[in-house]
Amino acid sequence: MSAYYRYLWSMTWPNLIALLLIWGFILSRLVWKSIRTWRYHPSLWSFIVLGFKVLIWAGILGVYTELFLFSQPDWFKQPGYIQGTVMGKAYDSRLRAYIIEVGDKTKQQSFYIDPNAYQQIKLEDQVKLMFLPVRRDVVQCEVLGNLH
The missing domain is CATH 1.10.287 (Helix Hairpins)
Structure with a gap:
């Protein structure tokens, strides 16, 4: 916290x-x-x-x-927590922000993440995130492993 x-x-x-x-x-x-x-x-x-x-x-x-x-x-507000698979990664040049999509095949949520963490995370990594609930900025990112 x-x-x-x-x-x-x-x-x-x-x-x-x-x-x-x-x-x-x-x-x-x-x-x-x-x-x-x-x-x-x-x-x-x-x-x-x-x-x-x-x-x-x-x-x-x-x-x-x-x-x-x-x-x-x-x-x-209380921080948000999510654990899931990284389903997508993108760089939004308009916002100058790095975005990851976390979830499963049915439901995905987008989060703004630090450039260093963005470089370390790979698609299909299992991650646990703590994030700002309104802005959707990632505060803490823990990589739990890879699906493959």
Whole structure:
């Protein structure tokens, strides 16, 4: 499981750090404004204005968090596992991605894989994969053997 989150971190660290900085900045500003309102302007009107500011900033934080979850949905999903036979290999020049198809004669699933692993895997190898469930990127690949 740690390999799964290390892989996600390596792919999404700029987005995650930006989101955490936004959260830290907005929350620190709201705490600062709350303290200033409580100490220097303790009137009903000041607390109403502060409440509206909190609602607006909470909405902005919600939008940024939702954008992160939309662009990186695998953070809150369990990793996928599959064991099967490599039925096909391809390079997609449009996406610049290496793709393998794993499964059996009736059902096959496509996964994006690292170029080094792609070179080592042969057709009809038995493999066990751990992958991102939404993006279909292979996190771990274990070759179990060959059918022939």
